[in-house]
Amino acid sequence: MKNNTLKIWIGIILTGTLAGFLSFAGCKGKPQSAGTDADAASKVYVSPGKHDEFYNIVSGGFSGQMTVYGIPSGRLFRIIPVFSVDPTSGYGYSEETKPMLNTSHGFVPWDDLHHPALSLTNGEHDGRWAFGNANNTPRIGRIDMKTFRTVDIIEIPNSSGNHSSPFITENSEYVVAGTRFSYPMDDAESNPDVSIKTYKQNFKGTVSFVKVDPQSGNMSLGFQLLLPGFNFDLARAGKKGSHDWVFFSCYNSEQANTLLEVNASQKDKDFIMAVNWKKCEELVAAGKAMKKKVKYAHNTYDEITHTAKSEMLTEVNVLDPKQFEGLVYFMPCPKSPHGCDVDPTGKFIIGSGKLAAIIPVFSFDKIQKAIAEKTYEGTFEGIPVLKYDAVLHGEVKKPGLGPLHTEFDGKGFAYTSFFVSSEIVKWNIEKLEVVDRVPTYYSIGHLCVPGGPTTKPHGKYVIAYNKITKDRYLPTGPELTQSAQLYSIEGDKMKLLLDFPTTGEPHYAEAIPASLIAPKSTKIFKLEENKHPYVTMGEGKAKVERKGNEVHVYMTSIRSHFTPDNIEGVKMGDVVYFHVTNLEQDWDVPHGFAIKGAANAELLIMPGETQTLKWVPDRVGVHPMYCTDFCSALHQEMQGYVRVSPANSNVPLSFSTGGSNQPEVKQ
Amino acid sequence: MKTTSTLMALALAGMLYACGDSGSTSGSTETNGAAAPEKTEEQKAEHDNKGIGSITSVTLNNPLDEGMVKAGKDIYDLKCSSCHKLDGTRVVGPGWEGVTSRRKPEWIMNFITNVDEMLNKDAEAMAMLEECLVRMPNQNLTEKDARDVLEFMYKNDIKK
Numbered sequence: 001m002k003n004n005t006l007k008i009w010i011g012i013i014l015t016g017t018l019a020g021f022l023s024f025a026g027c028k029g030k031p032q033s034a035g036t037d038a039d040a041a042s043k044v045y046v047s048p049g050k051h052d053e054f055y056n057i058v059s060g061g062f063s064g065q066m067t068v069y070g071i072p073s074g075r076l077f078r079i080i081p082v083f084s085v086d087p088t089s090g091y092g093y094s095e096e097t098k099p100m101l102n103t104s105h106g107f108v109p110w111d112d113l114h115h116p117a118l119s120l121t122n123g124e125h126d127g128r129w130a131f132g133n134a135n136n137t138p139r140i141g142r143i144d145m146k147t148f149r150t151v152d153i154i155e156i157p158n159s160s161g162n163h164s165s166p167f168i169t170e171n172s173e174y175v176v177a178g179t180r181f182s183y184p185m186d187d188a189e190s191n192p193d194v195s196i197k198t199y200k201q202n203f204k205g206t207v208s209f210v211k212v213d214p215q216s217g218n219m220s221l222g223f224q225l226l227l228p229g230f231n232f233d234l235a236r237a238g239k240k241g242s243h244d245w246v247f248f249s250c251y252n253s254e255q256a257n258t259l260l261e262v263n264a265s266q267k268d269k270d271f272i273m274a275v276n277w278k279k280c281e282e283l284v285a286a287g288k289a290m291k292k293k294v295k296y297a298h299n300t301y302d303e304i305t306h307t308a309k310s311e312m313l314t315e316v317n318v319l320d321p322k323q324f325e326g327l328v329y330f331m332p333c334p335k336s337p338h339g340c341d342v343d344p345t346g347k348f349i350i351g352s353g354k355l356a357a358i359i360p361v362f363s364f365d366k367i368q369k370a371i372a373e374k375t376y377e378g379t380f381e382g383i384p385v386l387k388y389d390a391v392l393h394g395e396v397k398k399p400g401l402g403p404l405h406t407e408f409d410g411k412g413f414a415y416t417s418f419f420v421s422s423e424i425v426k427w428n429i430e431k432l433e434v435v436d437r438v439p440t441y442y443s444i445g446h447l448c449v450p451g452g453p454t455t456k457p458h459g460k461y462v463i464a465y466n467k468i469t470k471d472r473y474l475p476t477g478p479e480l481t482q483s484a485q486l487y488s489i490e491g492d493k494m495k496l497l498l499d500f501p502t503t504g505e506p507h508y509a510e511a512i513p514a515s516l517i518a519p520k521s522t523k524i525f526k527l528e529e530n531k532h533p534y535v536t537m538g539e540g541k542a543k544v545e546r547k548g549n550e551v552h553v554y555m556t557s558i559r560s561h562f563t564p565d566n567i568e569g570v571k572m573g574d575v576v577y578f579h580v581t582n583l584e585q586d587w588d589v590p591h592g593f594a595i596k597g598a599a600n601a602e603l604l605i606m607p608g609e610t611q612t613l614k615w616v617p618d619r620v621g622v623h624p625m626y627c628t629d630f631c632s633a634l635h636q637e638m639q640g641y642v643r644v645s646p647a648n649s650n651v652p653l654s655f656s657t658g659g660s661n662q663p664e665v666k667q
Numbered sequence: 668m669k670t671t672s673t674l675m676a677l678a679l680a681g682m683l684y685a686c687g688d689s690g691s692t693s694g695s696t697e698t699n700g701a702a703a704p705e706k707t708e709e710q711k712a713e714h715d716n717k718g719i720g721s722i723t724s725v726t727l728n729n730p731l732d733e734g735m736v737k738a739g740k741d742i743y744d745l746k747c748s749s750c751h752k753l754d755g756t757r758v759v760g761p762g763w764e765g766v767t768s769r770r771k772p773e774w775i776m777n778f779i780t781n782v783d784e785m786l787n788k789d790a791e792a793m794a795m796l797e798e799c800l801v802r803m804p805n806q807n808l809t810e811k812d813a814r815d816v817l818e819f820m821y822k823n824d825i826k827k
Contacts, residue, residue, distance in 0.1 A: 524807060527745055538744040558749040559759070559801050583749055585807035633800040658758070 040497040043488060046073040051518070054450050054511040056463065057116045057130050058484070060084075061505025064111040066132055066143065071450065071461060071511055072486060074500025082141040082150045083111030083134045085601075091150070093601035095577065095612040096532075097301070099310035103137055103155050104295045112136045114507040115234075117168040117175060119217070123239050123455030127516030129217045131166040131175050138162035140175055140210055142217055144303075146522045151301040154219045157294035157316055158190050158206045164248050169237040170455075172214065174222060174277060178207040178232030178248050185226070190294055199257035203229035206318075207248060209277055218300065223284045223317040224292075225275065225328065228381040229255050231264070232273075233338055234405075239346030239455050242364045244278035247349050249333065249340035253380070265355060269332040269388065271380075272340050272351050274367060279327055280319055288324070289317035303525065306532045306610050322382035329371060330380055332388040333360055339405035343414065344455050348393055348429055350414060352403035359403050359416060361432060363393035394432045399425050404445060405508075407452030409459040409489055415452075417444040417464065424464060424487065426494060438494040440485055442468040449489070450511035458513065462487045462494065465506040472499055482506055523587040525608035532610035534579035539563045544655040551576045551653070557591040557605065558583040559632040561657060562625070565640030569653030572620060572646055578603075581610040592628025595642065602628050617644040716770075719789050720777030721810070727772065731822055738812075739819025746806040747816070753823050759801050767824045772817055778803070779813040 046052055052070030055077075060067055064084025068077045085092030085101065092101050092109055101107055111134035119129040130143040138156035143149065156162050161180030168175050182205040184194045194202050204226055211222040230250040238245040253270045256263030283289060294316050301308040321328035333340075335353030342349050349362040367386065369375075375390040402420030409415070413435070416425050422443050426436040446465045450458040464485040473481055481501035488495045527537070536542050536554040542563040545552045551574050556563045562580075570576055580593045584607040594602040595615050603611045617623065627638035645651045717723065728735070743751075750759035766775065770791075778785045778792060782805045785792040796802060808816065 526807070538746070539749040540744050556749060559804060561749070561759070563749065583746065584804050585746060586805040589804060632802065 040488075040495065044072040044074065044486065044498045046070065046075070051514060053514060054458075054461075055514055055517055056448070056509055056511045057118065058465070058502060058509040059113045059116055059132060059507045060503060061114065061482075061507050062112045063504030064113050064134070065504055066113060066116055066130065067503055067506075068148065069484075069500070069502070070514075071463070072497065074484065074486060074498050076503070078148055079503060080143055080148050080150065082113055082132050082143065083108075083139060083153070085109040087601035088604065090601050090603040090611060090613070093613075094603055095614055096307045096610075099308040100150060100153055100299045100301060102299055102310035103139065103297045104157070104312065105137060108137045110136075111139065113141075113504075114163060115166060116508060116510050117166045118510045118512055119172045119212075120168055120170055120454060121172070123170045125451060125454055125510075125512045125516055126172075127512060127520065129172075129212075130510075131168060133162050133165035133177065135161060135163050135180070138165075138177060138179075140166045140177060140219065142212075142219060144217070145517050146520050147303065148521075149301070149303075151303070152217065152219050153297075153299045154210060154221065155296035155298070156208050156210075156221075157296040158185060158224055158292070158318070159208065160191075164207070164232045164235040166210070167235040167237060167246070168212075169246065169277070170239055170243050172212045172217075174209040174211055174237075174246075175219070176207060176209055176235050176237075176246055176248075178235060178250075179205045180231050180233065182229035182231065190292075196257050199229060200255050203255070203257070205230050205232055205250075207232060207235075207273075207275065208316075209246075209280065219298070221296070221313070221316055223280055223289055223319055225280065226318055226320045227273075227328070228253075228383070230271070231260075234340050236340055236342045236349070236453065238364065239342055239344065242342065242346040244276055245364075246275045246277055247340050247342065248273040248275065249337040249351065251336040251338075251354075265336060269334050270336055270353075271330040271385070272333045272337055272349065272362065274329045274331060276327055279324075283319060283324060283327075284317050289319050292316050292318045304529055304531045306525070306530065326371075328383050329367070330383055330385040331362060331367065331391050332377070332385065333362075334358065339403070339416075341406040341408075341414075341453070343429055344408050344410050344457055346455070350406045350416070350429075352405060352416065354402055354404065354419075356403065357398060357401070359396040359399050359406075359427075360388075361393040361396065361429065362391050366393065367391045396427050396432045396434065399427065399434055400437065405447055407447055407449040407462065408457050409449055409462075410451075410457035411459065415447060415449060415462050415489070415494075417447045419443050419445065419467065424462060424494060426489070436493055438487060438496060440464040440466055441472050441483075441499070442466055442470055446506070446508040448509040448511055450513070453510065458511075460488070460490055461497075461511070462489050463509065463511065465502070465509060469501075473501060484509075524585050525606060527581075527583065527585060527608045530581070530608055530610060532579070532581070534577075534612065535610045536579070536581040539583065539657075542655075542657075544569075544653055546653055549574050553578045553655075555580045555593075556583050557581070557593070557627065557638070559589070560627070560634040560638040562593075562627070562638065562640050563657040564655035565625075565657045567641070567655045568643040568645075569651045570617060570642055570644045571649060571651075572617060572644065574617065574644075576615045576617065576642070578613045578615065578625075579610055580605050580613070582607050584608070589631060590629050591631055591638070593625065594628050595625040596623045604629060617642075620644050620646055716789070716791055717773035718771070718775075718777035718781075718792070719784050720781030722773045722776040722780065722813075725772040725776060725814070725817070727821070728818065731818055731825070735815045735818035736822045739815035739817070739822075742808065742812055742816050743819055746808070750801075750803075757799075760799060760803060761795070763820055763823055765824060767817075767821050775817055775820065776810070776813040779806075779808050779816060780810055 054071040056069040066080040081091040138159040142152035160183040163180035164178030166175035182203040184202040185204040209222040231252040233249045235248040252264035299310040333351040335356035339352035370390040400418035400421040486498040582605040755762040755764040
């Protein structure tokens with residue numbers, strides 16, 4: 001029986017997908033797969049040496065990273081490691097960056113990053129920070145857009161599967177984090193040992209509001225809301241008139257704990273949850289929140305000491321909305337809502353039921369009216385459920401199959417992605433009328449208009465992030481590239497301009513004018529400001545010190561030699577720390593550092609920076625080390641040796657570059 | 668040790684093109700006190716090239732400003748000493764001994780503060796690059812930093 005039901009669902013989805021492919025390849029005239037013409041090419045061509053108009057900050061999905069592309073060219077500039085170790089840069093391998101990946105579970109070297117959120121001032125991009133969520137071991141990371149590096153990671157306690165995150169409020173007051181997996185919680189502890197079958201009695205959901213310091217960007221856990229055991233899916237903060245609110249989509253109001261594909265798709269409607277965060281904040285400030293004992297890590301990276309630190313925190317403010325009126329309301333939303341997007345005016349909230357044949361558009365004014373007049377259809381676990389008709393602006397009829405996400409152009413139009421029918425549909429928000437549709441290749445997930453989630457979208461393009469690539473590129477065996485597609489939305493009709501491959505699995509992405517980021521980009525770290533505890537301030541200060549079985553090498557690199565480059569007196573049983581300071585002060589001259597047999601990775605050290613590689617020699621002998629990043633014509637000469645002697649040897653610790661270690665010349 | 672260094676320095680006088688293969692820094696050994704190499708053609712070359720950059724004239728101090736000398740030495744220790752020795756020894760770049768008589772002060776400061784343009788356009792700088800093959804890094808010195816370093820160079824040449 002279960003198998004049959006499953007097959008039926010798979011059948012529906014496959015039929016839908018096929019219908020999507022066929023309808024665009026067959027019924028609607030010539031296929032657009034080759035739809036790029038010379039005009040399209042000229043629109044995406046960025047001449048050699050010229051710059052793109054937008055940065056596209058794209059989630060890396062299960063790579064745990066964020067990626068940076070140029071728009072309109074689709075060129076990849078940078079892969080930013082956030083929740084995953086990166087052997088290329090040494091992130092998560094160097095002693096300085098290891099604390100960034102610390103959690104209450106210990107060192108977690110991987111995660112699944114789904115959504116970037118760019119910082120906002122007055123609802124507009126300000127180019128300061130990018131936030132990203134860790135979907136697996138719940139965390140939020142913050143990237144400094146001056147350095148494109150991860151500088152802050154906070155773990156979310158009382159959470160499991162941080163999917164509806166980090167969606168940001170209008171002035172970057174908060175980033176949010178909702179549990180995708182509800183899990184058991186009782187008054188005494190988070191996640192006690194109970195049977196999974198007791199889901200309905202014991203399982204709870206939470207959404208967390210993480211405060212962002214307006215100056216430093218430093219994150220701290222503001223408060224959590226204790227909620228019914230749903231799956232919280234996506235979220236968006238209000239804008240302008242709806243500034244005080246955040247809206248979360250949720251599915252599995254059935255509260256199923258197995259075969260959710262079927263069992264969480266039973267009801268006609270699930271919910272979009274409206275949270276008045278401003279009221280929550282006031283209650284917390286007034287000391288009304290419960291203090292719950294938890295354990296979560298907060299990790300920060302300091303660009304002056306070039307070092308991260310991790311601290312374990314133990315308390316969180318929790319509000320139970322059953323106990324306070326006016327904090328949380330549920331709005332019925334058809335069929336397992338996924339996207340939950342707020343238009344640039346802040347007046348409309350667009351729900352996207354994954355299995356719905358309509359798009360419901362909710363009106364913020366009507367929501368306020370329904371709350372004021374208590375137009376409820378009931379309550380769910382003590383939380384008021386507003387009447388669907390009372391809060392609905394209207395429905396877009398027959399827009400497509402499988403609506404997921406919606407972005408905006410600031411001209412009154414919405415662009416909704418349809419996974420099952422594999423298309424982007426443009427519609428008029430006020431009139432609820434579809435005005436255009438284009439196919440995507442294939443099965444689009446998220447989509448992105450530059451500035452699309454802000455109060456001031458830049459329009460111009462919509463970018464599709466597709467789930468299936470199939471035949472679009474040269475095959476590379478069973479595993480194919482992920483892909484995105486760029487469409488022009490400048491005219492009445494959307495027009496496909498470009499396919500471009502992406503790394504990881506792109507979920508959500510944002511695009512921001514390059515002018516908001518490029519001029520502020522850090523070029524070097526000033527040596528004079530380097531406060532690393534193991535910095536070597538000039539080659540004359542290079543040295544090697546022994547502390548018990550630890551050997552600390554204070555090393556410098558500059559084109560093209562290390563100092564010291566000959567080290568003797570290391571013994572078996574020693575742990576060697578290479579603290580490498582790059583003395584360069586010129587943009588784009590990093591040096592690498594690698595040593596044979598290192599069990600971690602290399603270092604890539606930016607100009608003026610100090611980074612540390614830990615090395616535990618596993619055998620006696622002479623071991624080579626070298627610079628990995630081609631730095632000059634004599635890069636290949638940038639090398640050295642470490643001699644490792646038996647544990648009981650009497651070889652004294654010595655070090656040098658040149659001079660005394662010249663080969664002996666026979667007279 | 669001193670003998671070795673002296674021998675090396677003498678050998679270098681006849682080995683001008685050997686950049687970077689026989690420098691001498693060591694955690695335990697000072698290299699100061701090495702005898703100066705013989706005068707070379709390079710050092711004899713007097714010219715009026717002020718280089719390319721924002722520095723068009725430099726007023727020299729007599730006597731030297733010891734505060735500037737100290738500031739210049741600190742910068743040298745941090746950002747220059749990896750490649751330039753204070754005697755005539757060529758390591759990655761040429762030793763600094765005699766540099767104030769080989770080059771105009773304006774040329775030195777322009778080279779420090781405008782290194783990329785100098786290496787691309789100035790004939791003397793380009794000739795140096797052909798010898799050393801490692802572009803001098805832009806070490807991000809301000810004009811004031813460069814002037815302090817220049818003061819230190821004069822001090823270094825007086826000492827010799």
